[in-house]
Amino acid sequence: MDKRIAVCPGSFDPITLGHVNLVRRAAGLFDQLIVAVAVTVDGEKRHSFSLDERVEMATAACADITNVTVESFCGLLVDYCRRQGAVAIVKGLRTAGDMAYEMQMQAVNADLAPEIETVFVLASAQYAHMSSSMVKWLNELGVDVSSYVPDNVAARLQAGR
Numbered sequence: 001m002d003k004r005i006a007v008c009p010g011s012f013d014p015i016t017l018g019h020v021n022l023v024r025r026a027a028g029l030f031d032q033l034i035v036a037v038a039v040t041v042d043g044e045k046r047h048s049f050s051l052d053e054r055v056e057m058a059t060a061a062c063a064d065i066t067n068v069t070v071e072s073f074c075g076l077l078v079d080y081c082r083r084q085g086a087v088a089i090v091k092g093l094r095t096a097g098d099m100a101y102e103m104q105m106q107a108v109n110a111d112l113a114p115e116i117e118t119v120f121v122l123a124s125a126q127y128a129h130m131s132s133s134m135v136k137w138l139n140e141l142g143v144d145v146s147s148y149v150p151d152n153v154a155a156r157l158q159a160g161r
């Protein structure tokens, strides 16, 4: 049987323990999970970390999950998924707000590539209130965010404070 590959896309700016929890759980559902770090994101958002830094932090954070690889992608997500032979896009949901936004993304991606299923995984309760933006904001205000991010990310955030 063909390997069932899924893509977990995002900006990962930076990767948090909420992301790692999602990746770990999703990796259990597929033969291979590709964490796909977006070169650019839709809308007005600007990245705090460079692409290389975001890929490097995510790679270190997921190093112990054997069927996970971290890559970067540019352009349309479904084109990237097709090039990778992926059958699914995995997205994490924390809140009803995430749900409203992700349903729209799912509908667009399903129009563009009906053969690729979007799979939603609910965030674990302990991470449901946390986001990369919140982590960066708290860190800038001098709060210790080490319980929300992998060690390598915590060190980098503290160094940049």
Ligand code: PNS
Residues within 6 Å of the ligand: 009, 010, 011, 012, 038, 040, 041, 042, 075, 076, 077, 078, 104, 105, 106, 108, 109
């Ligand atoms: O972590 P984020 O910022 O929520 O990730 C957003 C991301 C990268 C998943 C989204 O911007 C995306 O899919 N971009 C790729 C471009 C694309 O295919 N857009 C159409 C999807 S509706």
